[in-house]
Amino acid sequence: MRINCLSCGHRLELDEAYDDFEGPVKCLCGAMLKIRTQEGKLKGISLTMKPHPPRGQAASPDLPGE
Ligand SMILES: [Zn+2]
Numbered sequence: 001m002r003i004n005c006l007s008c009g010h011r012l013e014l015d016e017a018y019d020d021f022e023g024p025v026k027c028l029c030g031a032m033l034k035i036r037t038q039e040g041k042l043k044g045i046s047l048t049m050k051p052h053p054p055r056g057q058a059a060s061p062d063l064p065g066e
Contacts, residue, residue: 001016002014003025007050007051008027008029008051010029012025018035018037019039021037022035027051030051031050032048034048
C-alpha cells in the first residue's frame with residue numbers, strides 16, 4: 001500500500017503490516033503522519049508533526065563583546 005506524505009509528497013511504501021493499522025507513520029522528511037487503514041485501504045490521514053517547526057528560535061549571532 002502506498003500513501004503520500006502530506007508534507008513533502010513523498011510516496012511511502014507500507015507493507016501488509018499496515019493493512020489494518022491506526023497510528024503514526026514517519027516520513028523520510030521527518031513529518032509524522034497519523035494514518036488509519038482498513039483492509040489495505042487508506043481511511044484517514046493527517047499530518048501530526050511538520051518536519052520543520054515554524055521559526056522562532058533562530059540561532060542568534062554572537063554579539064561582539066564590546
Ligand atoms: Zn514527507
